[in-house]
Amino acid sequence: MEPTELAVxxxxVVTAMATGTATGVGEAAGAAVTELVRSRLARTERGRAALAGIDGGGTSGPERxxxxxxxxxxxxxxxxxELGRQxxxxxxxxTTYNRDSVVIDRSTISRSHISLGPITVNKTPGSLAVLALTGVLLLALVALGVYGGTRLIADDDPRGTDAQESGASGGKAAPDEGKAADSAGGTADRTRALTVAQTRDALPTPKDMPPGWSQEGPADAVEAxxxxxxxxxxxxxxxxxxxxxxxxxxxxIFGCTPPTQAxxxxxxxVREQSGYDRTTPLSVAPLGDKSSTFTYYKEPEDSTNAMAVLRVGSTVGWLRFGEVNDLPGYEAQLDELARAFVGRIERTLADG
Known part of the structure; x- marks a missing residue:
């Protein structure tokens, strides 16, 4: 999403949380968004004035x-x-919402529209503001009249163009996806959800890294x-x-539940990182079950970073390597780091 769309x-969400109305995201996600926005706006006088207005203490009208x-x-x-990515x-x-037997299950936001099951909203400034302020509850009621059921908004795969997407079977699930070799030569289910401790353990350790790398603080993981x-x-x-x-x-790393969620x-x-100017695909060999590798340019810092986003079963890995502006052979180094990441995830899954 573009900065303007994210801001709207x-x-x-912050306004909805302040007024006690539906937010369109889960309670925990709404709280997280509110905390991020409030802490950032509180840094400036303009931001603090806006917060005061949202909380009912300002002199300007709601729209202003x-x-x-x-x-x-x-x-x-x-x-x-990074704020935008978070x-x-x-x-x-x-997210799933239960309100008197009505279930709203997931939504999809793309560059040109917002899909909520059978309903598509074009992303104009007006529709975005209305959607953000009223939430998806009204859309749920409309869908209820159309379908007459409790499952109103069904999940759909996000649509968008990855900078570079590859898989061992040309984008289709490989026959052995979900299987990882264990120490006994058999297979272990890698589609299972990792625990918080296992999610932390699936991050590369100093022993997994190529020579010359030093860890900056211990690895950490938090519960969903x-x-x-x-x-x-x-x-x-x-x-x-x-x-x-x-x-x-x-x-x-993201320790998810089913592979579809991952x-x-x-x-x-991939979509968020591909939003920068000069996003360029890289020809790194496929990794895990699905992977995307590319570089992107950050104009304010005049810097280029290399990225790898990969999935192994129900686990997603995100790697940023940089700056690579004047770094020779950075593609090979990105590949080496990403393979160390995948190897660590697979070993954690195999250890059970």
């Missing part, structure tokens, strides 16, 4: 208050793409905010590269 949706909050948040997202992950977290969501973990490494100064490798997370990560 995120401010809509929200427009001000959206403008400030958009600027923050443009200055800090907001997008929370706003697109698969709600039932059915993914556990998340991360760790970082640094290395002094000849002629390029220090380079970093950031690893993030694939949605993987695609969302």
């Amino acid at each position: 949706l995120a401010v809509g 208050t929200q427009a001000q909050a959206q403008a400030v948040l958009r600027e923050e997202i443009e200055a800090d793409p 907001l997008a992950l929370h706003l697109n977290t698969p 905010e709600q039932a059915g969501a993914c556990h998340e973990g991360d760790t970082r490494y640094a290395m002094t590269a000849s002629g390029s100064g220090s380079v970093r490798a950031e690893f993030q 694939e949605r997370v993987r695609k969302q990560l």
Whole structure:
């Protein structure tokens, strides 16, 4: 999603949380979005004024208050793409809502429209603001009249163009997907969900890394905010590269439940990282069950980073390597780091 779209949706969630109305995302995701937005807006005088208006303490009308909050948040997202990535992950977290036997199950946000099961909303500024402010409850009631059932909004695979997507069987599930070799020469189910501890253990250790890399603090993982969501973990490494100064490798992992959920997370990560200018696919060999590799350019920092987003069963790995502006042979190094990541995930799954 573009910064403007993220700002509209995120401010809509904060407003809904403040007024006690439906947010369109889960309670935990709504709380996470609210915390991110409030903490960022509180840094500036304009942001604090917008928050005061959202909380009912301002002198401006609701529309002007929200427009001000959206403008400030958009600027923050443009200055800090990591903030935008975190907001997008929370706003697109698969969620299920139960309200008097009506179930709203997941939604899909693409560049041109928002799909909620059988309903598609074109992403104009007006429709985005209405959707963010009123939530999906009204759409659920409309769908109820059409279908007369309790399952209103069905999940659909996100649509979008990956920078580069590859799999061992040309994009289809390989016959042995979900199987990993164990130490006894048999197979182990790798589609199972990892525990929080296993999610942390699936991150590369110093022993898994190529020579020259030093870990910057211990690996960590946190439990999913709600039932059915993914556990998340991360760790970082640094290395002094000849002629390029220090380079970093950031690893993030998502221990999801079914492979379908993990694939949605993987695609969302690819879409968000592909939103930068000069996104260029890389010709790295396929990894895991599905993988995407590319470089992207960050104009404010005048820097280029290499990325790998991969899935092994129900586990998703996110790797950022950079800066690679003047780093020779960075594709081979990205491949080496990504293979170490996949190997660590597969061993964790095989160990059970």
